[in-house]
Amino acid sequence: xxxxxxxxxxxxxxxxxxxxxxxxxxxxxxxxxxxxxxxxxxxxxxxxxxxxxxxxxxxxxxxxxxxxxxxxxxxxxxxxxxxxxxxxxxxxxxxxxxxxxxxxxxxxxxxxxxxxxxxxxxxxxxxxxxxxxxxxxxxxxx
Amino acid sequence: xxxxxxxxxxxxxxxxxxxxxxxxxxxxxxxxxxxxxxxxxxxxxxxxxxxxxxxxxxxxxxxxxxxxxxxxxxxxxxxxxxxxxxxxxxxxxxxxxxxxxxxxxxxxxxxxxxxxxxxxxxxxxxxxxxxxxxxxxxxxxx
DNA sequence: TATTGTTATACTCTATAACTATA
DNA sequence: TATAGTTATAGAGTATAACAATA
Numbered sequence: 001x002x003x004x005x006x007x008x009x010x011x012x013x014x015x016x017x018x019x020x021x022x023x024x025x026x027x028x029x030x031x032x033x034x035x036x037x038x039x040x041x042x043x044x045x046x047x048x049x050x051x052x053x054x055x056x057x058x059x060x061x062x063x064x065x066x067x068x069x070x071x072x073x074x075x076x077x078x079x080x081x082x083x084x085x086x087x088x089x090x091x092x093x094x095x096x097x098x099x100x101x102x103x104x105x106x107x108x109x110x111x112x113x114x115x116x117x118x119x120x121x122x123x124x125x126x127x128x129x130x131x132x133x134x135x136x137x138x139x140x141x142x
Numbered sequence: 143x144x145x146x147x148x149x150x151x152x153x154x155x156x157x158x159x160x161x162x163x164x165x166x167x168x169x170x171x172x173x174x175x176x177x178x179x180x181x182x183x184x185x186x187x188x189x190x191x192x193x194x195x196x197x198x199x200x201x202x203x204x205x206x207x208x209x210x211x212x213x214x215x216x217x218x219x220x221x222x223x224x225x226x227x228x229x230x231x232x233x234x235x236x237x238x239x240x241x242x243x244x245x246x247x248x249x250x251x252x253x254x255x256x257x258x259x260x261x262x263x264x265x266x267x268x269x270x271x272x273x274x275x276x277x278x279x280x281x282x283x284x
Numbered sequence: 285t286a287t288t289g290t291t292a293t294a295c296t297c298t299a300t301a302a303c304t305a306t307a
Numbered sequence: 308t309a310t311a312g313t314t315a316t317a318g319a320g321t322a323t324a325a326c327a328a329t330a
Contacts, residue, residue, distance in 0.1 A: 006273075010254040011250070012276060015185050017162045018182050018202075019182070020163075021163035039153070039156065039157075043154065043157050044157065047150065047154070053312060054310095065300085065315095066298050089305075091312080092311080108149065114156075136268045137272075138158055141162055164297095177319080179320075204321070207291080210289070210290060231329050232329045232330065233287090233289080234288080288327100288328085289327085291326075293325100296321075297319080301314105303313080303314075306309100306310085306312105
């Protein structure tokens with residue numbers, strides 16, 4: 001990371017991401033049984049449409065057994081459903097139920113309250129930096 | 143987050159941070175017994191100097207029992223030492239051992255390889271965005 | 285009585301290994 | 308034989324509650 005001109009940049013970035021992830025996991029929408037993991041997977045399915053189990057696992061940066069557990073939780077909640085792959089009997093498609101789409105819209109305002117509150121303490125410039133950083137963070141993941 | 147002009151911005155940012163954190167946790171320096179949590183706490187102590195247990199827990203966004211466990215691991219590895227607080231017998235100062243300082247310097251190049259590799263796929267502009275985003279992410283945590 | 289830190293305990297998240305079904 | 312997914316199991320990581328020591 002030569003442009004950083006900071007020998008501790010990578011270390012500091014890793015630490016910041018870990019600490020942010022702890023903060024994100026800690027906040028639960030108490031009256032809605034949705035963990036941070038489930039919200040992330042739900043959002044992924046909402047943005048990208050149905051995926052196979054392996055695709056969703058890769059997107060979420062976990063192994064298949066981990067995403068299977070998350071999927072099971074969401075299926076029990078009626079938010080997600082499995083369906084057969086059109087051409088390959090081994091694969092399983094995972095997609096949102098109509099109920100989930102409503103739930104996601106209904107929860108968006110409250111979920112965003114997290115960032116709204118934080119953003120109150122940011123300048124316009126800082127908010128712009130954050131907005132432009134998101135695609136770079138996504139690129140870092142892939 | 144009005145400047146985002148993207149109703150899914152908060153959701154996408156949360157998801158990206160969770161997925162990045164999974165990626166960070168997954169990479170272990172196999173021949174050095176250091177988890178991502180320990181590296182983060184070690185870096186914090188290196189950057190900020192000795193802290194009390196509660197201060198370190200707050201910085202790492204965990205509760206005291208969690209940081210106690212992490213501290214115990216690092217003490218066993220000889221990287222960290224507890225010492226009495228100068229004026230308050232209830233508090234415990236946590237600081238790096240001289241051995242840890244050497245270890246941190248020795249590991250920096252390899253730890254940074256993570257980001258170096260990722261940064262190869264970023265443009266100069268993207269690297270600059272990332273560099274400027276780090277202080278904003280830190281501000282988001284606090 | 286309040287605060288700091290640790291211990292005891294339980295729950296969540298995650299991975300590896302083994303298994304089943306399909307290609 | 309190889310791949311997709313699940314099940315079984317174990318190991319981190321984390322929190323709440325209870326406890327000990329000090330203020």
